[in-house]
Amino acid sequence: MRMAQAVIATGLPATTRRARRSWRGWGFVGPFMAVFGLVFLAPIAYSLYLSLFRQQLVGGNAFVGIENYQRALGDAQLWAAFGRVALFLAVQVPIMLGIALLVALAIDGGRLYGASFFRISIFLPYAVPAVVATLMWGFMYGTRFGLVGNIEDALGVALPDPLAPDLVLASIGNIVTWEFVGYNMLIFYSALRVIPTTLYEAAEIDGAGPWRVITAIKLPAIRGAMVVATIFSIIGSFQLFNEPAILQNLAPNAITTHFTPNMYAYSLSFSGQQYNYSATVALIMGLLTMVVAYVVQLRGMRKEA
Template identity: 80%
Template sequence: MVAGSHAHGRGIRGRSWLGWQFVGPFMVVFALVFLAPIAYSIYLSLYRTRLIGGTAFVGIENYTKVLQDPQFWAAFGRVAAFLAVQVPIMLFLALLVALAIDSGRLYGAAFFRISVFLPYAVPAVVATLMWGFMYGTQFGLVGNINEAFGASLPDPLSPDLILASIGNIVTWEFVGYNMLIIYSALRVVNPSLYEAAEIDGAGQLRIIWAIKLPALRGALVIATIFSIIGSFQLFNEPSILKTVAPNAITTYFTPNVYAYSLSFEGQQYNYSATVAIVMGVITMVIAYAVQLRGMRKGS
């Protein structure tokens, strides 16, 4: 009996080590490419390099400075306004497309689905360069329209319209991605629910409202969280458009652009790391709050 229990204990320990052998390579890569950079950024944020005295430990002084930095809060306010307008428009369009494809009444649904998703396969740099060229009033599509028709279209790269122009690029890129998330959720709904609703006399709008939208709650929460994270990480589009719209995009246009400018243009690596960490914490808190709110509504 005792020998059997010892053998059983060795078997459990053997299985536990076998599990670690499977997940070990992933944990090593995860630690190197995810945990280590975060730890190093936190380490950098606790120091400051001065012209006189060199690098010195300053504790939370950099964090206090960020929280009082008007340029950081201007950048944060800009991406918050961008998020509040662009994300609902993008998710609404993605929802409409997903519902249209799922309805079975759309001619060429497979072609339409791949066409909407295709912009997501275009790298952000290429998409921004393409749209930046079309936005140009001197060399692009807007300029050609003005010249051909004698029109005077507003400059999409002006300071007043640059955020809306970036929102158009991001929407064009990610409507298809969010559509796929929503459409995948629709495909797992039991078709018998639709049949029962039609037998009871429910129309398509009633089916959407009573069956499809409740089934999409989890997918919409996921898409919203991804979109929030993406909005707060906004970097590629403004940094590329800065070359053609230098007067509209400042060094603190978004928090990521601000952190990049501090690090690579101002050589303020410690403060740049602090800005990145503060922005990461804010993003994490807001995304977690959205998730909790979505789960409460789901329950």
């Protein structure tokens, strides 16, 4: 700040000012900027470029302007997929974060027997690759040879098929919750650990009970962590792909090729060779995700202030 003022005060011509500027800072940000440009900005620019063209099996490549975007806005399959992940977000994320918060508070409360074992076993599913986890759950969901089938045989009851079209989204939600409760718990737990113990001592002196400590101290203190976890979960929900894509082999009719926006983009480009429209879909979804995540962040920060 002081340097800037000094520069302004001297009022030297622009060329001289530039010559004096130190490039040392670029040495620090340069490597990051290079990688950022290469793996983030360049692909987005390329997708933007692609989205303005249309490559056809018959007729070749042509510039079409915003035609792909117009098509996307009226694409019922895309918006159905978007609605599906939005529903997933509205139901699964609160459940997952709620469980994660409960577990984190329980471990942090210090009254849990074997807290460290409990913590590691809750976290362990996150260490299982999503593909493996989904295959494992897929086998359990099987009504013929899977766990569901075994329960039906053992108890002589008819359970609903977890892979039927109207239940499969809930089944995927169950898998995702199982995978990510531990991860979110860890975010909450580490935020809880940095709360100064003096606050708890003060609360005790004031005669606050455990419940009051949670609502008055712990929850306000970890609001930042909760916003972060929520934003991660929003992004994760909109990008839902692995779990449905793998379960599709087991339930080909329940999970369509346009089940989630990402699956839709995948099938457009790799089954349909419609790379241009696929890039358009990806850009629109990226933009929507950013908007939703930004709104949540703004709201979260306003509450904090």
